[in-house]
Amino acid sequence: MSDPFPPSRRRAGSWRRRQALLLPAALTVAATPAVAQGGAVDLLLVLAIDASGSIDAEEFRLQREGCAEALTHPAVLSAIGSRPLGAIGVALVEWGAPGGAATAVDWHQVDGRAAAEALAAAVVAAPRSRQSWNAIGDAVDHSAQLIAAAPWRAAERVIDVSGDAPDMRSLRPVEEARRDAAAAGITVNALAIEGGRPGLAATYERTVIAGDGAFVMAAESRADFARALRAKLVREIA
Template sequence: MRRRPLLASLVAASTPALGQPREVDLLLALAVDASGSIDPDEFQLQREGYAEALTHPSVLGAIRGRPHGAIAVAMVEWGSPGGAATVVEWMRVTDGASAIALAEAVLRAPRSPQSWNAIGDALDHCARLLATAPFQAAERVIDLSGDGPDLRSNRAATAARDAAVTAGITVNALAVAAAGQVTRAGEPLAETYRREVIGGPGAFVVTAEDRRDIARALRAKLIREIA
């Protein structure tokens, strides 16, 4: 994403003002894989893919088509057991300027120290983040992306998923996996996520072939989640 001068010029204008409306159409917690399997170049591609998707005109059109014309987004990085970290706090998105401000926050955020693949801990962290959000929405979604299955959580991904669904949260997933790649269980990663991660009404999994494909896959996923 090569729009840094425009990003910089619009950040101040899109900073949320005091007294802004608390009601939004969707609370969306983006849970992004930052585990040790991702090298610095891949990590940067991933960040840029998220920034590109969040500012895409089709995503903004989906937001404008909702009753409040607004969503709120936070970003979490996950990996280490008990180590999931909120790297971008809740931001309200209504238009191009506020989406660009969010994209800039995504690009600026320091990478959190992570290892392993503790998906269950990531889901628990996101559920707490949604419960304490400064905005209100009838729809609450955790959008988890990763390139591997749950390996070392303090709580199994299935248990954390079930608790989130019981709390009224939908969990969707983005599987970053090359065609033909299978997990140790002998199945595609998307199938593992379908069985162990997603849950709630209309929950779904999409697949990105690699981190260069994240922007496309995430864009389609965001439109579906928002609209």
């Protein structure tokens, strides 16, 4: 008899069970703005994920759990630990509606497994924001403002945009948003969830990424999101 629960489903279920005890704390952490602490981290990273109307509930869950899995993966933690300060700042933004990009999880400092697991639990627990049409330019603008207000300094600052479609209805064109981000010293990278849109990675390369060393990676589907994001985080951090 074939296995009714493929490995990807079993891993997701295992993740949810492991995180169940952390959810009360995560709800508190996600709802509380970061407190300015001064000091510095190696990298300020905004994960800007697609929450537009094209993302159904199951796809959205795969994205959130993919972020949580990637943030706590040993390869990502090793990359963080290899940096001079051994710490990065991470925030999660959801985008979609024109002018409606929202901070789903405010800044967390990640300097080891415990901090990564707290952030991952907050990512899974945060309520979904209200979004509609793709507005990547507004997502970049919102993320750049979030970086400008971060509680720590960092020489490296990155916006990591993931999505399954090109820009459609930004209040400000993505070309202008990415140009201004790059001018402020922010690198805009992209993760294209291609699925039924072959060639999306090339579109993101032409229209979304900007700044020093900017790059695009592709995920074949939502189920491939965690793997692609993990590889992308290791490259961005290390």
